[in-house]
Amino acid sequence: xxxxxxxxxxxxxxxxxxxxxxxxxxxxxxxxxxxxxxxxxxxxxxxxxxxxxxxxxxxxxxxxxxxxxxxxxxxxxxxxxxxxxxxxxxxxxxxxxxxxxxxxxxxxxxxxxxxxxxxxxxxxxxxxxxxxxxxxxxxxxxxxxxxxxxxxxxxxxxxxxxxxxxxxxxxxxxxxxxxxxxxxxxxxxxxxxxxxxxxxxxxxxxxxxxxxxxxxxxxxxxxxxxxxxxxxxxxxxxxx
Amino acid sequence: xxxxxxxxxxxxxxxxxxxxxxxxxxxxxxxxxxxxxxxxxxxxxxxxxxxxxxxxxxxxxxxxxxxxxxxxxxxxxxxxxxxxxxxxxxxxxxxxxxxxxxxxxxxxxxxxxxxxxxxxxxxxxxxxxxxxxxxxxxxxxxxxxxxxxxxxxxxxxxxxxxxxxxxxxxxxxxxxxxxxxxxxxxxxxxxxxxxxxxxxxxxxxxxxxxxxxxxxxxxxxxxxxxxxxxxxxxxxxxxxxxxxxxxxxxxxxxxxxxxxxxxxxxxxxxxxxxxxxxxxxxxxxxxxxxxxxxxxxxxxxxxxxxxxxxxxxxxxxxxxxxxxxxxxxxxxxxxxxxxxxxxxxxxxxxxxxxxxxxxxxxxxxxxxxxxxxxxxxxxxxxxxxxxxxxxxxx
Numbered sequence: 001x002x003x004x005x006x007x008x009x010x011x012x013x014x015x016x017x018x019x020x021x022x023x024x025x026x027x028x029x030x031x032x033x034x035x036x037x038x039x040x041x042x043x044x045x046x047x048x049x050x051x052x053x054x055x056x057x058x059x060x061x062x063x064x065x066x067x068x069x070x071x072x073x074x075x076x077x078x079x080x081x082x083x084x085x086x087x088x089x090x091x092x093x094x095x096x097x098x099x100x101x102x103x104x105x106x107x108x109x110x111x112x113x114x115x116x117x118x119x120x121x122x123x124x125x126x127x128x129x130x131x132x133x134x135x136x137x138x139x140x141x142x143x144x145x146x147x148x149x150x151x152x153x154x155x156x157x158x159x160x161x162x163x164x165x166x167x168x169x170x171x172x173x174x175x176x177x178x179x180x181x182x183x184x185x186x187x188x189x190x191x192x193x194x195x196x197x198x199x200x201x202x203x204x205x206x207x208x209x210x211x212x213x214x215x216x217x218x219x220x221x222x223x224x225x226x227x228x229x230x231x232x233x234x235x236x237x238x239x240x
Numbered sequence: 241x242x243x244x245x246x247x248x249x250x251x252x253x254x255x256x257x258x259x260x261x262x263x264x265x266x267x268x269x270x271x272x273x274x275x276x277x278x279x280x281x282x283x284x285x286x287x288x289x290x291x292x293x294x295x296x297x298x299x300x301x302x303x304x305x306x307x308x309x310x311x312x313x314x315x316x317x318x319x320x321x322x323x324x325x326x327x328x329x330x331x332x333x334x335x336x337x338x339x340x341x342x343x344x345x346x347x348x349x350x351x352x353x354x355x356x357x358x359x360x361x362x363x364x365x366x367x368x369x370x371x372x373x374x375x376x377x378x379x380x381x382x383x384x385x386x387x388x389x390x391x392x393x394x395x396x397x398x399x400x401x402x403x404x405x406x407x408x409x410x411x412x413x414x415x416x417x418x419x420x421x422x423x424x425x426x427x428x429x430x431x432x433x434x435x436x437x438x439x440x441x442x443x444x445x446x447x448x449x450x451x452x453x454x455x456x457x458x459x460x461x462x463x464x465x466x467x468x469x470x471x472x473x474x475x476x477x478x479x480x481x482x483x484x485x486x487x488x489x490x491x492x493x494x495x496x497x498x499x500x501x502x503x504x505x506x507x508x509x510x511x512x513x514x515x516x517x518x519x520x521x522x523x524x525x526x527x528x529x530x531x532x533x534x535x536x537x538x539x540x541x542x543x544x545x546x547x548x549x550x551x552x553x554x555x556x557x558x559x560x561x562x563x564x565x566x567x568x569x570x571x572x573x574x575x576x577x578x579x580x581x582x583x584x585x586x587x588x589x590x591x592x593x594x595x596x597x598x599x600x601x602x603x604x605x606x607x608x609x610x611x612x613x614x615x616x617x618x619x620x621x622x623x624x625x626x627x628x629x630x631x632x633x634x
Contacts, residue, residue: 097535113249
């Protein structure tokens, strides 16, 4: 499998109002292969959102190298990053972030408005296929407010996958769900990621979600470090 | 190609989803555009009506009126005719008419009645934009007719029993003995109770031996050269008829500038202010809406929407909406301006009303699009500055 995303010595620093510098990320090294399953845990304020911004091509590093499919991100224009993001990255958010006034089908179709050619013109067919894939074909014309939390997250997964991304970034995907629904959503997310061969990066507070990944990292005060599983967690992960 | 369609489609869907908000904010724009377009349209009809009326009275722009008075009163007709024949040849005037007032006794079914009459040359019809209700105006060939041709007003025609003109209806004129004449055309009454009146050619006046009250000339010239021609004519007249000063003046409605122009500017300015208020209302609503849509914009950015696309999208929402509102406003204005009752009140003298001015409709549409672009640009600038992840977590 080829390298999808590569971070070497990546830092992210912001200048505060008083002129001082805040180092949010320090020397991040990370290699993501196609089909990878990676989780990142960490406390609030530890830099998870900033890392998510970088991985999702929403931001560029202050220093270090960030390459997406071998192309250096720092040299890309905002427009090129946006195009690459739309084509290659799918986001799943904690609060689902569905567009409330649009039906399930319209929500899944939304990313295809930023696609070109066949994907745009066949947006409804593609969206219906994805809704069918997540088991919500019958709920296509329903507004999100009339769907359960689990259903809404499945719609969000369908929306993230409709452009067949190479990287799926899941930001606390089970944070707003009960344990059982959260498990079902993770099962679905992992399954569709496996089918499409996309890499899945899950940012979570939930150790039960984190242990499902093949590789686990902790982000603490801006530094990323690998986490080894303990015995019970190893068993849990294998049985999951 | 697909990017263009998807931007339009996206903007349209935003409008569909937020239709109540959009409707409320656009009512002002539609009314403003209707006011702007309507004022221009009504002004156009009123101007046309006034122009028609004024041209019938004083001639088209620019009509020079030659009416000569000496120290002892009007210059004798024969002297004036001789002078003007020479000047017509010198200046090569083609649109010129001599007019003299007289009276005719016409035999109506219920008796003989006196009618006002004006002897003219065929050019009078073009100079005074004479509108025919029926039949035709004079041509130079009509001087060859054995029975003089008459163009009468509507009341005269009705009093004659409304004869069909294609049958060349004859009428008896009693002026120093009966003469036959043929009615070839009917012109509109200047006012509903206008007494019987008629036009006839100069040659017919000579045949009938009419006593002409002086000789007045009207010359239709290029407005740009009117003043120069007037001065030259006056100099020639003074040279040839010592003791006669001036006597050449402009009588058309544009002689002292466009009388409706200033009014139309003022009313157009008021309509423009209404449009500005509509735009400000729309801008306020758009600004509030964008603040409420921060999360949605962040989500769209995460899907790959570029800041340019977000900018165009937010602006297009505004432009698409105001374009639709503009169209409604223009249609409303057309419905009002082309209403037959309003037209008849605004320009009662017109036989045919002008079409709705295309310029006013285009100006209304352009104003609507411009308002949409301006009212959309500021929210769009705010929208592109949203930080994506912060917006999503907003």
